[in-house]
Amino acid sequence: MKLSLDRIFELLDTKATGPGARGARRAHQLSIALGVTAMVVCTDPGVHATTGRALDLIFWIVAAMFAVEYAVRLMIVPWANSADKGHRWRARRHWAASFNGLIDAAGMLPLLAIASGMDSGPARLFGALWLIKLAPYAEALELVARVFKAARGPLTSLLLGFLMVLIAAATLAYVFESGAQPKTFGSIPLALWWAITTLTTTGYGDAVPITLAGRILGGAVMLAGIGVLAMWAGILATTFSDEMRRRDFLRTWELVSRVSFFEDLGADLIAEVARLLKPRKLPAGAIVMRAGQPGDCMFFVVTGEVSVQLPAGPLTLGDGAFIGEMALITGAPRSATVVAQTDCELLALDLADFRDLAARHADLTSAIVGEARRRSGAPPKTEPEPMPG
Numbered sequence: 001m002k003l004s005l006d007r008i009f010e011l012l013d014t015k016a017t018g019p020g021a022r023g024a025r026r027a028h029q030l031s032i033a034l035g036v037t038a039m040v041v042c043t044d045p046g047v048h049a050t051t052g053r054a055l056d057l058i059f060w061i062v063a064a065m066f067a068v069e070y071a072v073r074l075m076i077v078p079w080a081n082s083a084d085k086g087h088r089w090r091a092r093r094h095w096a097a098s099f100n101g102l103i104d105a106a107g108m109l110p111l112l113a114i115a116s117g118m119d120s121g122p123a124r125l126f127g128a129l130w131l132i133k134l135a136p137y138a139e140a141l142e143l144v145a146r147v148f149k150a151a152r153g154p155l156t157s158l159l160l161g162f163l164m165v166l167i168a169a170a171t172l173a174y175v176f177e178s179g180a181q182p183k184t185f186g187s188i189p190l191a192l193w194w195a196i197t198t199l200t201t202t203g204y205g206d207a208v209p210i211t212l213a214g215r216i217l218g219g220a221v222m223l224a225g226i227g228v229l230a231m232w233a234g235i236l237a238t239t240f241s242d243e244m245r246r247r248d249f250l251r252t253w254e255l256v257s258r259v260s261f262f263e264d265l266g267a268d269l270i271a272e273v274a275r276l277l278k279p280r281k282l283p284a285g286a287i288v289m290r291a292g293q294p295g296d297c298m299f300f301v302v303t304g305e306v307s308v309q310l311p312a313g314p315l316t317l318g319d320g321a322f323i324g325e326m327a328l329i330t331g332a333p334r335s336a337t338v339v340a341q342t343d344c345e346l347l348a349l350d351l352a353d354f355r356d357l358a359a360r361h362a363d364l365t366s367a368i369v370g371e372a373r374r375r376s377g378a379p380p381k382t383e384p385e386p387m388p389g
């Protein structure tokens, strides 16, 4: 019983990586796409008259699947966290009130609407909410939310500036234009419509100043609008790129700290190394490097195993090992082909960064240089290793 619940939980976990979980995820996404497409297309009277029955069938099958999914998730949620197993109903209540629980509950709205007596046409429109079920798959959405949170200070200041310009522009437009165009500029609330369309540079053209002062004001407001939007975009773009860099750095840091080769490094040096390393995921069977090709980077194995194809037979290297260092040190082509034996997580260090590291932390790279000599069969050196490059 426990095993099968764990298996169901894995299949429904949006972050699980097993082949079954990946298939279940694809099927889930496909159901959402089918359901939403059926809902959208059904609103066209022509299409509904010809293929409405088939589309209806697809829509309601998807709706029923999402109701079953909700019930299954509610059932298995205590198994998601072993600490919750003793408090099943509390865990279920907690999940039902969570963001994911509410999203899944919203997915049942078409069925609930039908059950409460609504016609199937309007009830189907609730199917648009199924798109929110894609939110847990979209890592980028989480990032966007973090960007807005991180940039809320400057964005709030900019919004205040925007409001000040908006009110000032509407007030001046009222002063200049209300006599000539009382219908469009007869009050500040009426002039606000002109001010907002001009400030956001769309300007529908339905409200246009006709006095000289009004037109000069219009030009100034348009220029101010361009400035505000440029600042808005600039703040979001820099915060977005900062957040991406921070997220990548944290991921790499976590991987670096798992590599035994770096375990004795202090926090400062780990941070420095983490900035130079780039994570790579390779599936089992992928060629990491080919004998005879030029070498432009080396790898540290975080998880998984790689096989070095040596003339004497394959040699398996696992967590904590490094490969591809010889070509960087000697400048010679790759001495052997290396294949991922299992799914692998690697950290890549490219040639320029390896040289940079060697120049600044010879103690760190001397262990790599020493191991490369041992692997190539050269006698170990007693004096310090020369800097590569």
Ligand code: CMP
Pocket: 289, 295, 308, 310, 315, 322, 323, 324, 325, 326, 327, 328, 333, 334, 335, 336, 337, 338, 375, 376
């Ligand atoms: P490189 O020559 O750049 O590319 C192939 C890599 O295989 C090589 O660096 C080493 O990292 C690794 N390698 C080659 N020979 C051996 C060996 N005898 N033992 C372990 N690893 C090796």
